[in-house]
Amino acid sequence: MPVFKRRIDDALSQRQTQGLTRKLNCLASANHVQFRAEDQSFINFSSNDYLGLASDKSLGKAWQHGIDLYGNGSAASPLVTGFSVAHQELESALCEWLGFERAILFSSGFSANQALLFSLLEKGDLLLQDKLNHASLMEAGMLSPATMKRFKHNDIRSLQMMLKENALVVTEGVFSMDGDLSPLRDIQATCQSKAWLMVDDAHGIGVLGSEGRGSCQHAGIKPDVLVVTFGKAFGLSGAAILCDSQVGDYLTQFARHHVYSTAIPPSQAHALAHAVGMLRTEQWRRDKLAELQNAYRAACGPLPGYVETQTPIKPFIIGDSAKSLDVAQQLKRQGHWVTAIRPPTVAKNTARLRFTLTTNHTVDDVKALGQSLTRLLEGME
Numbered sequence: 001m002p003v004f005k006r007r008i009d010d011a012l013s014q015r016q017t018q019g020l021t022r023k024l025n026c027l028a029s030a031n032h033v034q035f036r037a038e039d040q041s042f043i044n045f046s047s048n049d050y051l052g053l054a055s056d057k058s059l060g061k062a063w064q065h066g067i068d069l070y071g072n073g074s075a076a077s078p079l080v081t082g083f084s085v086a087h088q089e090l091e092s093a094l095c096e097w098l099g100f101e102r103a104i105l106f107s108s109g110f111s112a113n114q115a116l117l118f119s120l121l122e123k124g125d126l127l128l129q130d131k132l133n134h135a136s137l138m139e140a141g142m143l144s145p146a147t148m149k150r151f152k153h154n155d156i157r158s159l160q161m162m163l164k165e166n167a168l169v170v171t172e173g174v175f176s177m178d179g180d181l182s183p184l185r186d187i188q189a190t191c192q193s194k195a196w197l198m199v200d201d202a203h204g205i206g207v208l209g210s211e212g213r214g215s216c217q218h219a220g221i222k223p224d225v226l227v228v229t230f231g232k233a234f235g236l237s238g239a240a241i242l243c244d245s246q247v248g249d250y251l252t253q254f255a256r257h258h259v260y261s262t263a264i265p266p267s268q269a270h271a272l273a274h275a276v277g278m279l280r281t282e283q284w285r286r287d288k289l290a291e292l293q294n295a296y297r298a299a300c301g302p303l304p305g306y307v308e309t310q311t312p313i314k315p316f317i318i319g320d321s322a323k324s325l326d327v328a329q330q331l332k333r334q335g336h337w338v339t340a341i342r343p344p345t346v347a348k349n350t351a352r353l354r355f356t357l358t359t360n361h362t363v364d365d366v367k368a369l370g371q372s373l374t375r376l377l378e379g380m381e
């Protein structure tokens with residue numbers, strides 16, 4: 001009898017015992033800031049739709065126009081017949097905006113990260129990753145032939161002590177669970193000519209920097225390789241690796257997630273190019289986020305568990321996993337849809353609520369969240 005059933009039983013019951021079982025929520029229109037579920041109305045504080053594009057009408061129209069122009073799917077991988085004018089235009093728009101020679105497209109950030117690490121690294125190489133990098137980077141590093149080491153989160157001394165010639169240093173621009181910024185300037189100065197720097201800016205692109213160019217522009221650096229994803233501020237999905245033309249040629253040959261995977265639909269590429277234009281020109285969305293962040297600070301700043309961040313990601317530390325689930329549940333009852341993030345996604349005893357702000361929130365939404373949280377925590381004392 002194959003071992004799989006027993007293995008699955010054991011893993012599921014262990015998760016259950018630890019109180020860490022995850023569940024899928026099937027929600028209608030949760031890509032809007034306000035949605036209904038279980039006969040109740042909610043304000044969504046859980047999405048990564050920082051600039052409100054996931055429900056934006058003009059972006060939707062651009063996608064529909066893309067379908068009129070290009071039809072439905074791409075029908076093939078990029079090197080066969082899946083690469084179209086729409087893909088080319090998106091690549092050009094990204095390169096022009098972000099100042100790179102090439103942009104290689106992927107259907108997700110997860111696959112872009114894996115593709116880069118798997119195609120670049122060989123046995124004997126040293127890969128240095130920030131300890132809090134995303135699972136896609138960690139997993140790729142562990143499965144790659146390189147030796148992977150993790151430096152302490154945002155700790156330049158720790159990085160310096162591990163750094164050797166020919167290392168690849170990988171960090172996020174904005175950390176997804178903590179909302180803090182990487183010290184990119186210092187990291188780049190540390191790498192200098194010794195190492196290459198790769199930045200995954202999934203949560204910074206569109207949100208930080210002039211014209212939303214992201215964490216690197218905000219810090220005044222240009223990494224060797226930049227990964228941007230389209231599932232957050234772009235309001236859609238997919239990703240791109242930005243690099244010079246030689247790395248681009250290399251990835252076109254050897255990045256298996258690019259070569260052997262169906263290209264994103266051309267209509268989606270068309271919509272993404274439209275989103276680039278919106279991110280560049282619609283500064284009001286970032287200004288609105290700044291206003292909401294001030295409102296969040298005023299409402300939740302005095303509470304224990306509050307963490308100050310410069311981004312729309314607002315972790316609120318509870319500590320205990322069960323308690324964080326309980327608080328999230330009670331906030332939901334009051335109409336605030338929030339997610340409790342627990343180990344193994346975050347370190348033990350740092351279970352938290354992860355509030356995210358989006359341009360589509362109102363200041364009153366944020367104030368109401370703060371009032372509910374204050375009342376709840378007072379009641380628990």
Ligand SMILES: Cc1ncc(COP(=O)(O)O)c(C=O)c1O
Pocket residue numbers: 107108109110111113134136172176200202203229230231237238239
């Ligand atoms: C930092 C980071 N990198 C990569 C990814 C994966 O991107 P995608 O959702 O496009 O697969 C995520 C997703 O949450 C992320 O937070």
